[in-house]
Amino acid sequence: MENIKLSIDKAFGFVSNESVAAYEKQVAESNAKLHQGTGLGNDFLGWLNLPSSIDEAHLSDIEATAITLRDNCEVVVVVGIGGSYLGAKAVIDALSNSFDWLQTERKAPVVVYAGQNIGEDYLYELQQLLKTKKFGIVSISKSGTTTEPALAFRLLKTQLEQQQGKAAAQKLIVAITDKSRGALRTLATQEGYKTFVIEDTIGGRFSVLSPVGLLPIAVAGFDVRQLVSGALKMEQVCGQDTPFAENPAAQYAAVRNALYQSGKKIEILVNYHPKLHFVSEWWKQLFGESEGKDGKGIFPAAVDFTTDLHSMGQWIQDGERTIFETVITVKESNYTTVFPTSEDNLDGLNFLAGKRVDEVNKMAELGTMLAHLDGGVPNLKIELPKLNEYYLGQMIYFFEKACGISGYLLGVNPFDQPGVEAYKKNMFALLEKPGFEAETKAIKARL
Ligand code: PA5
Numbered sequence: 535m536e537n538i539k540l541s542i543d544k545a546f547g548f549v550s551n552e553s554v555a556a557y558e559k560q561v562a563e564s565n566a567k568l569h570q571g572t573g574l575g576n577d578f579l580g581w582l583n584l585p586s587s588i589d590e591a592h593l594s595d596i597e598a599t600a601i602t603l604r605d606n607c608e609v610v611v612v613v614g615i616g617g618s619y620l621g622a623k624a625v626i627d628a629l630s631n632s633f634d635w636l637q638t639e640r641k642a643p644v645v646v647y648a649g650q651n652i653g654e655d656y657l658y659e660l661q662q663l664l665k666t667k668k669f670g671i672v673s674i675s676k677s678g679t680t681t682e683p684a685l686a687f688r689l690l691k692t693q694l695e696q697q698q699g700k701a702a703a704q705k706l707i708v709a710i711t712d713k714s715r716g717a718l719r720t721l722a723t724q725e726g727y728k729t730f731v732i733e734d735t736i737g738g739r740f741s742v743l744s745p746v747g748l749l750p751i752a753v754a755g756f757d758v759r760q761l762v763s764g765a766l767k768m769e770q771v772c773g774q775d776t777p778f779a780e781n782p783a784a785q786y787a788a789v790r791n792a793l794y795q796s797g798k799k800i801e802i803l804v805n806y807h808p809k810l811h812f813v814s815e816w817w818k819q820l821f822g823e824s825e826g827k828d829g830k831g832i833f834p835a836a837v838d839f840t841t842d843l844h845s846m847g848q849w850i851q852d853g854e855r856t857i858f859e860t861v862i863t864v865k866e867s868n869y870t871t872v873f874p875t876s877e878d879n880l881d882g883l884n885f886l887a888g889k890r891v892d893e894v895n896k897m898a899e900l901g902t903m904l905a906h907l908d909g910g911v912p913n914l915k916i917e918l919p920k921l922n923e924y925y926l927g928q929m930i931y932f933f934e935k936a937c938g939i940s941g942y943l944l945g946v947n948p949f950d951q952p953g954v955e956a957y958k959k960n961m962f963a964l965l966e967k968p969g970f971e972a973e974t975k976a977i978k979a980r981l
Pocket of ligand 1 (some may be wrong): 618677679951
């Protein structure tokens with residue numbers, strides 16, 4: 535079976551082969567720090583060997599819980615924010631029919647999301663929709679205290695209990711949280727919900743291969759065993775003993791740091807398949823929250839092509855030259871659509887007749903890459919042989935490993951997120967949360 539493939543040759547007009555190769559020693563040291571647990575944030579390395587440590591009983595438990603929800607729900611609401619929902623949404627969107635919500639003959643419930651914002655209209659509209667649906671809730675919060683999901687969960691739990699009765703509702707709620715701490719754990723114990731544990735050593739943005747990602751993905755009807763098996767393959771390929779030239783995570787970490795040092799401060803993740811939009815959102819969190827600290831870090835941005843070639847294309851081609859692109863390309867589409875011939879050819883498109891739509895997309899991709907290289911934008915490429923669970927699993931682990939190595943190359947702790955607390959403190963002060971009296975006084979004086 536093939537693996538996902540990284541190509542970095544289109545960076546070499548901008549940074550030299552030697553400057554990337556010069557990272558070899560540092561990359562090996564960073565990789566070793568991860569495996570030996572001697573680097574910063576070494577209490578958050580549970581993701582490193584996660585694919586090889588998931589056992590049969592755990593996977594069966596996830597699958598059995600997913601079946602219960604699938605058998606009893608038309609809609610399952612995944613409640614979570616940041617790392618507690620982005621991985622699941624990335625995989626589910628990438629594998630789902632693009633018009634999933636319009637499908638009438640369904641094999642799986644529709645998975646929708648809440649707790650990833652505090653939009654009153656969003657929550658109102660969701661609650662209206664759920665009034666006529668049999669729904670369940672997967673509530674995910676490692677800390678169990680995050681405001682956005684806690685607020686959404688209270689609303690939805692109340693609604694579910696009103697619609698189904700307390701006893702039935704209890705069977706339709708699953709909580710994924712810390713093994714002993716946090717309000718969600720307390721609530722789950724008291725209410726008797728089915729629960730899964732997020733290990734202390736796995737941070738939110740590295741948790742997609744834990745129940746945080748696997749349960750929602752299984753509920754949506756996808757093969758979590760294949761996902762884990764793809765990740766396991768990359769765990770092996772990107773291991774500590776793999777030589778630099780054969781280790782895609784090591785190479786990606788090296789080349790993006792070489793580009794960063796040469797002044798390329800922004801990395802744009804590019805896709806040519808709209809289903810991958812949320813893969814980019816997941817990737818943005820993974821790298822943004824891991825590297826953006828201590829006044830350092832590549833800014834992770836993303837575009838969906840060719841759509842955004844008609845909006846951001848101008849900036850990328852011609853704006854400030856501080857960017858590089860990493861293109862996720864899918865070698866083989868899952869379906870075939872051939873462009874038809876037209877007798878009168880009024881649209882002038884007969885030169886495309888007989889070609890697959892994907893061939894046109896691939897030429898757009900190639901043409902764009904060459905144009906952007908001419909415009910001064912280095913290009914990296916990650917090729918997935920196909921869009922399926924196995925290769926998405928490979929891609930997830932590849933990015934996680936590269937992120938850990940890259941963070942250590944940059945000299946930051948890739949596994950904390952101290953900056954996320956600042957807005958929470960202000961929000962609680964403004965909302966006059968008990969315990970925040972001094973902060974409330976201070977913030978009100980600023981207004
Ligand atoms: O990566 C992270 O740690 C964060 O994005 C968290 O996942 C996010 O803040 C949600 O936290 P929690 O799962 O504790 O509700």
